[in-house]
Amino acid sequence: MSDAIDDEKRALRADLRERRHIMSDAAREKSAAALTRQLDALLERFGATSVSCFLSTTTEPNTRPFINAAVSRGLRVLLPITREDGLLDWTVATADGSEIEGLFGLPEPLGELLGPIAVGDVDLMIIPAAAVDVSGMRMGWGRGYFDKTLGSMRDAPPVYAVIFDDELVDAVPRDVHDQPVTGAVTPARIVDLPLAT
Template structure:
């Protein structure tokens, strides 16, 4: 698929998924949060993770905050991303509660900046996604921060995308820079890709 076609298909799919997320009821959202939190805790526990890279979810994303709170409460080191102007992610061990609006209006943690390579020391990486396909290809929201981060890592720990159930799709449009994930966590299951 040529790059223009893939980029166009991604824009259309992102718009559809964003609208679907915005139309979730508060009851659906609460149920999803309970399931996502349970599955993230199970995943971190199964991997014996002592350090996790996660992100602070926006109001329409699957809610990662209860998991971040659980991890901090269980002495798991949580690195949270901070967007930089140069397209890289910096990391901090913010408390998961104190936050500011980042470069693109996304919530970001407040804390001492540890540099882009801090992520090299985690046991598990949890990334946002618009969709993930059956082969583990992740489609993000179009800024490329996580693709760049994952693509630059020498040895990458397991990477899981956090999505709603309907965002596991048969295929996502792919461009050369896109990075696959090892699995996906949804409100109802943990999926591993081979």
């Protein structure tokens, strides 16, 4: 990654991180309920019976109500587990799912490891992001796990990044390894995006 792009990403991530940290608990709670409705609508649109998602941290848009509801309805939900080699393992979410602190201090599920290719069988991928731009480019938090996963998939299903409403921006800095997404899901809406080239 060039120094200029790295500096741009670092500055944008710092701004986004600060905005997420100052959000009130009431705003977080309201956005969680709205996000769950949007994610349910996305499932319905694709007729998905198997999805990948992620365990949100306290500052991310809250995916946990959605995951719990999907599991209770009998959907197969795969959750990622970070590996030392930069790849993601996957495990099936359960109603009584236990969590541990992962490699970077982030919450990760406990469960049988299915390996990196397990995600190739889902109907829809729901992934985290720091921001997404109107061309379909996603900017993550800098560890590259989801870029590597998406870049390795021959026939990826639709991929939607979960962000807050103000994190859909005009442009994000991008480098050669960065991967585009099909769309973004915010508490207010589902946005279909052109796949960036």
